[in-house]
Ligand SMILES: Nc1ncnc2c1ncn2[C@@H]1O[C@H](COP(=O)(O)OP(=O)(O)OP(=O)(O)O)[C@@H](O)[C@H]1O
């Protein structure tokens with residue numbers, strides 16, 4: 045299938061010569077690539093290739109030993125996770141990281157925490173600005189709940205939800221932050237065909253409607269080739285390919301290292 | 308009246324975000340509060356006030372404070388007794404040394420604020436350590452505070468054995484004298500404190516605590532500051548506990564020594580939170596009621612059954628009942644009596660058609 049031929053003039057984030065190791069294990073070796081504003085960028089590669097580690101570097105959860113990341117024109121060697129959040133980077137996790145004791149609604153509300161500013165005293169009284177703020181953000185969260193079609197589980201504790209729905213709630217929590225850059229770590233892992241189609245639709249809608257830049261990791265090749273504008277391929281912590289889905293499909297190194305194996 | 312949600316459609320988010328969205332709950336709670344203010348004073352005996360209602364209310368407040376820290380924010384603490392002592396002695400010193408401040412509301416708030424400050428200090432290790440190790444660190448704070456009030460004589464006004472006494476108490480010109488006055492003052496303050504606690508836990512501050520409790524790494528990645536969030540929980544929790552400690556000293560005991568706030572007190576409040584339900588304000592009241600009422604009932608039990616039982620035997624029984632309950636709740640139902648109550652309500656909502 046054809047990629048969606050679109051052009052993206054501005055670079056939102058660029059990764060320069062990133063290397064990351066854990067003890068003796070080199071998770072990432074000298075990786076460079078960029079993410080353009082508005083595109084859907086996929087990172088693929090076999091298990092253990094370093095894909096999740098790459099996302100963890102981008103949002104400041106891991107600190108690479110070498111290299112730098114330039115985001116929105118600011119070059120940094122390191123960033124703290126909450127700084128990344130403040131700068132408009134949101135993400136989901138390979139192993140769902142929801143707040144299990146809280147409801148769907150509260151989980152998604154936490155995504156708006158950086159926008160909720162009323163102090164302790166207003167909160168204690170729950171009047172005036174505190175009340176208005178809560179209602180205003182509740183409205184925004186309800187729009188997300190509607191968009192993701194999860195109205196029926198609004199009040200359910202997320203710990204009790206099936207896997208597919210938890211993934212959706214986690215996407216909701218990330219969307220609630222209204223991020224500029226959305227990092228999705230295997231958003232469709234473990235889903236059936238129908239759930240995958242829904243998830244693809246949500247991702248493309250977010251990208252189209254809000255112009256959110258998306259960087260996602262995915263193992264399902266047909267999904268990747270369908271929804272992404274450009275693809276980075278990692279193998280054993282090294283970059284072995286970078287380009288449009290059509291280019292990647294023809295790339296010899298990628299075919300031998302990855303597509304040939306089990307696909 | 309039937310307990311039903313049906314027909315009560317929420318027309319806006321403000322209505323949906325009320326503390327008690329279901330009308331029957333609202334009526335029930337307002338009814339209980341109205342009765343506590345209006346009917347109880349007309350019928351209560353001195354025994355009921357001093358042995359049951361006053362301890363129940365004050366310990367409920369302490370349990371709410373501890374529940375904010377343990378149940379909502381997931382930080383274990385064994386220092387509750389120490390924080391109550393800070394509240395009580397801070398309040399005492401203000402009352403003693405600043406005669407102009409002889410207004411219990413002011414005195415108690417001061418006790419709470421000092422406890423909050425100390426709570427922040429002893430909460431600092433929570434950035435680095437969790438669970439069992441944090442419990443041990445807070446236990447150390449308990450022993451340190453015990454030592455402080457036993458050794459630093461200025462804090463207890465150089466009285467022998469650190470025993471202090473208060474009297475001639477006022478609130479905005481109202482002289483607090485008999486048990487009924489004390490009960491009404493405590494009731495009023497506990498109602499206000501509970502509303503404040505509820506407001507905090509249902510807003511963005513409460514969500515920040517719960518996020519840290521459920522998954523601190525994810526919380527940090529979506530923008531919460533772990534240290535700030537935890538310290539705020541320590542501060543708010545210790546504030547409530549400090550106010551409860553000041554009330555315990557001033558309105559329950561009248562005169563007290565550091566022993567009143569020793570490690571046993573810490574465990575007592577922690578048991579209330581566990582039995583009542585972690586992360587539930589209603590549960591804090593249930594846990595306090597359980598812990599206050601169980602010994603009273605056990606004392607009556609031999610009389611009702613017509614058997615002879617020594618007081619030693621009864622206090623052993625007490626330990627066994629508490630021990631069994633705690634093991635039960637920790638293993639089977641960490642959300643405590645509050646959850647059992649919620650399940651019962653859910654059954655009632657479906658009754659008589661369970662399917
Ligand atoms: N926190 C960590 N500590 C030690 N080693 C790590 C850590 N995180 C990742 N690694 C190692 O780095 C390498 C890359 O892991 P990573 O999780 O990034 O792979 P991945 O491409 O996401 O794989 P998968 O498809 O299985 O999710 C692996 O060898 C892994 O064991």
Ligand SMILES: [Mg+2]
Pocket residue numbers: 095096097138
């Ligand atoms: Mg991974």
